[in-house]
Amino acid sequence: MPDGRERILDTAYELFSKHGTRAVGVDRIITEAGAAKMTLYRNFASKDELIVAFLAAREERWTRGWLQAEVEQRATEPADRLLAIFDVFGEWFARPDFEGCSFINVMLELTDRGDPGRVASVEHLSVIREFLSGLAEAAGVEDAEAFAHQWHILMKGSIVAAAEGDALAAARAKELGELLLMSRRSSTLPA
Template sequence: MISDGEATLPPAESIAAAAIRPADSRERILAVAYQLFSRRGVRDVGVNELIERSGVAKATFYRHFPSKDSLVLAFLELRDQLWTVDAIVGQAKQRASKPTEQLLAIFDVFGEWFRRDDFEACSFINILLEMGPSHPLGLASIDYLARIRGHVQALAEQAGLDRPEDFARSWHILMKGSIVSASEGDTQSASRAQEMAGWLIQHHSR
């Protein structure tokens, strides 16, 4: 797992702030939405609260986002870029050179994330469960979860693992399961998943 001196994950708020220009009203709304949706989900956050905390007029809000769902979709897109691509996959690739090591490093990143006081679990899983798989936001969450599997599958292909798509689906079960276990309070779930992940790599090695 993680050793002292390795790169650390920044808090969710600072990740968003680094990529968003707060002077822009649309980006300010999106920055507030990022903080609220990632922590509280969709239904608990109302449009009036979003408007008030963003410091914009109602007309300005609806000019940028015609509906709350359109804002959630923008949040999911931003979450995918900042969290999945930059923070999780990006840092895993920085921590190792070989594809199999990069795959295992995902759980090193997870282990650090799980021990943080601001651990907020996976927004894609949360919104999928909150809204359901037939709701447009649930469908969008399913799509972003599939993108995560795509990153894993690409690394599996680079590593020359057998049946990379099946591997990615099994690996994703370990990722999602460790997140749920961490939400239950098991801060060691990443290391447990990492051990099983090593077995999975061996099983798919040619």
């Protein structure tokens, strides 16, 4: 059985992912985790600290443990890995538990730019761009950092489109990605 900290973090992870950070109070987390309030505050000084820990867990489980792992499993070439992101997204968007991107959701919920959760969200989004930049550079893309920002916009846009109900959001984003990739690859690389 997980310790109190793990139970609280796992419960917060599920609740924050499904309902957002504003809609979920610490009392609900404590109740659903079967933990005492003292256990929560011994492990997390505040709800803000719990949100930051949730986002770190999300990066570990979702960004690294799922998205990057799936992309690396599906393709070996960097350009193909970039495109495989949208194949992975297509499956994710079709799942009944699709809840959008927690980093985006938290960032939009917490409008104060200095809020620790918002700051952490922005930092975790930058980790995704670093991953994209590395793939872009390995794929021979000119100005990999700028490309990573553009690719990330495609990713985030497809997430919002899927949340709106667009069943083809990932496929549409992949089509645009192919065009972007073609336009930005170094002319010295074979097509």
